Amino acid sequence: MSLISLSALRRTAGAFAGRGGIHPETRKYLSADSPIEAMPLPSILRVPLQQHIGAEAVPVVARGDQVLKGQLIGKARGPVSANVHAPTSGKVIAVGYFAAPHPSGLPVSTITIRPDGADRWGARLPRLVPEQATPDEIADHVKQAGIVGMGGATFPSAVKLDLRKRFALKTLIINGAECEPYLTCDDRLMREFSEELADGIAIMARALGVEQVIVAIESNKPQAIEAMQRRMLAIGCPARVTRVPTLYPMGSEKHLVQAVTGLETPARALTAELGVVVHNAATAYAVHLALRYGEPLISRVLTVSGFGVTRPANVKVLIGTLVAEILDHCGGLDGTPDRLLLGGPMMGLPIRSQRVPVIKGTNGILALQKSETRRHREMPCIRCGGCIKVCPCGLMPMEMHGMIQAGDLDKAVDIGLLDCVACGSCSFNCPSNIQLVQSFNYAKGRLAFQQSQKHQQEETKRLAETRKARMDAIAEAKRQAMARRKAEMAARKKREAETETPAVPAPAPTAERTG
């Protein structure tokens, strides 16, 4: 009997259809009780033109220009792209390449602004009364404001609002799960700005034309749940707060949809095909600011935390503020941290330098001490199955890793490499400290590289063919021109000959040749 009761006691992840998910130490207590504070104007702002998924924005200011707060400085290019605005007033001191907030530290096209300290607003976005606006107008407004998904994926929000044109949408889910450890910025936002959030949610619900709104919050944020529950009536359509289990990766879009609605999104499909759209809580706040105050996305709230930070906090910062200045604002680093991350500890990106800016998708800056980070000592796989047990996608990470190590990427794809969401649960749980996620990231990058090579080869072939065709055409044209000239010459000679000696019979050579 004891066996049976014990097996029932085992923690099962019922939320993801009975499998997967982990319970990392959240350490949210470090910053959960610090109210959101605004950071004073930084000394310099470096605003990258690529802060979103899709095409890079095109700079519309030049070095030396004076810009005002909220002024458009980078214009979206193509359908999947986002506008970039000046976070404060000042002078553009450079338009060029600067280190990206990215593990590679590679340069990215960046506009550098030296704030003049006046923080003067320029023209705000045109006024719009959301209650009277059409969905198209709202979506266009969101597009003008340069709003992207602020949970980290940074997909342009306007594109997501336009999904209503392609699918019959029924439900809007607001992602307030914030399942990454340490991060508390969404939690604080929901607690302190629940009214503004509710307004943003109502606007998005109107733009999407959905029938109901569900705000999903993990059970470890009772205050946020309570605060949001009080505002549900203000949304205008049936809305409710759903308490979801505290389980990583609850914030993953498809897993959240499954936990909230029970629907499993098919592989390679959008949740919109099920009639569900997911937006982040912070995005709702940005929509509120854009519609009510005409304020484009020029600032965001992020969490500064980790044992390596003197004073963990939730800070509202301007986009483009350097990590170093934000850390200074929080009392600086406490000793030399083992790792400096942008984002949460599960999926965040390590950065090499503090002199990189925060961007629209940066939800946290973490300075982790050795005691908090993963060990490096890798040991052989003992096939414990721990990675399979926690994978929320039903994959076999150890097997995929083995295939990737052996160089057989195609086989890894066959058993689901591309269905991996890189949540990191497998690496987290691996007793041998095998870097499974990095292996998958490597393989995905490698595959993309091969794809692009293949594409380039086809392009090369096409270019070579057009060139050949052109060369042939030129040669043909030359030949024809030559022939024409010859013919003309011959004709002229003939005419000349005829005019000079009309009595002479046809020249002999022709007769000889034919003979």
Next chain:
Amino acid sequence: MIEAVATMSALGLGLGTILGVAARRFHVETPPIVDEIEAQLPGTNCGQCGFPGCRGAAEAVAEGAAPVTLCPPGGREVAVTLAEITGAEPPGSGGTGQDAEPVVAFIFEDHCTGCTKCFKRCPTDAIIGAAKQIHTVVNDACIGCDACVAVCPTEAIILRTKPRTLRNWHWPKPGTPADATL
């Protein structure tokens, strides 16, 4: 004894005859793989492989006179496909060249006189410019074939590894020193 030898001989003779007949009767003409190989090659006739054009290279590969890794612009992808077609040993990661970083041409603008020789030679029209104007290379179109480098009268063109950008960056294989991939 004699019976045994006779039986075995008869058996061998009979089976041999059957095999011989079958070999003739069911003979399958091996399909010419030259065309198939040529279809995989870039078709730029850039000459980096040392054969006269892509057709010549395809013939050499089909005969086994050249390795499947002969095409630098094709890179590893082509090598793997060719290995599949010819049944040759697929290129391992330890071999030379096939997994190397892609290279592209780069023009030192200070030295460029705008003579247009290079872009006349470029097999993929990857060099843009006009007479008496400085030429530039379109990185995405350049296959690093070396043709322009050879013809430049002022030696203003070099080949360099394709610059890494955020778009073509990817995570290194676990355990590889980061510097090796940058």
Next chain:
Amino acid sequence: MTAPLIISGPHTHSKFSVTETMIAVMLCLTPATALGFYMFGLPAILLFAVTIASALLFEALCLALAARPVGRALSDGSAILTGWILAMTLPPWAPWWIGTVGAFIAIVLGKHVYGGLGQNPFNPAMVARAMLLVALPVPMTMWVLPAPLLSPGAPDLGAALAITFGTPPADIDSVSAASTLGHVGAALDGGRTLDRILPETFDLHRLFFGNVPGSMGETSALLLLVGGVFLAAMRIIRLNIPLAVLGSAAALSGLLHLIDPGQFPSPLWHLSSGALMFCAFFIATDYVTSPVSGVGQLIYGAGIGLLVVVIRTWGSFPEGVAFAVLLMNACTPLIDTYTRPRIFGRDRRGRPLKIDEGDAP
């Protein structure tokens, strides 16, 4: 930053490691081992020490030959655990060289020949036990009656050293006895029926608490069960394999018992005798050689349980655990291939799910 490598997330870890796992398994084995020490006295302790020392020695040798860091790999505890499990399956009064040869087979032939930790298809300890049993049937079936430490019949240090390292004393036969399984098997072969045989040896109480002849791992089913439950409670193992092993063994033996109680002993007898309990919790659950998915583990466990009963009932060896485990080890890759978990958003065959129109929330 100080990190020389570009390291992908996650940057935090569950703090669960191979070494800790191995140590936890050893801790859970400790109660049953301690009872074994107590029951079989100093010779058993000496043999245990020799076996583990040999296992460590061979592990170090193999690692050195393969030019791998010896200290680091030794500290993972896997060699100690293999030696420990092997020692638990040997006759407690066996001479030292049985332990050493067993450790050689387990570590060198059972593990490092395949590439070391994590690469071996068969459970190393069971490979060793099976080979020893086939090659050296006499010393491997020389069971003794328990002679608890400090009891009048227990050998003192000198006698123990003689038993393990020297020539066994002439009177060893006086303490030797057949294990329960061996006795019942032999008697059944002799044409007697169970209702006559069982009262002679079968005492469920004794079997359960370990006061019976056998190897250390065959004695106390109760302490092994306790250790196994702790193992599951610490979430080192899932209960899939143990439950499947015990359940299927009970089911098959129960069926047979219903058919002819005179010929086939009851399920309770099967579960509590021999190494079945040890196997269910400590041998079959070996990570390296068992399937990884839950369903696969059930199939694997059920296979072992059934095979054990089949071998015990119809085989020529009284105990079938080692052979059953090895046979199912061989099936593990196959089971793994056919019991992949379903990928999120795909059906069992890997195709994307279809969207059902009436499915909307």
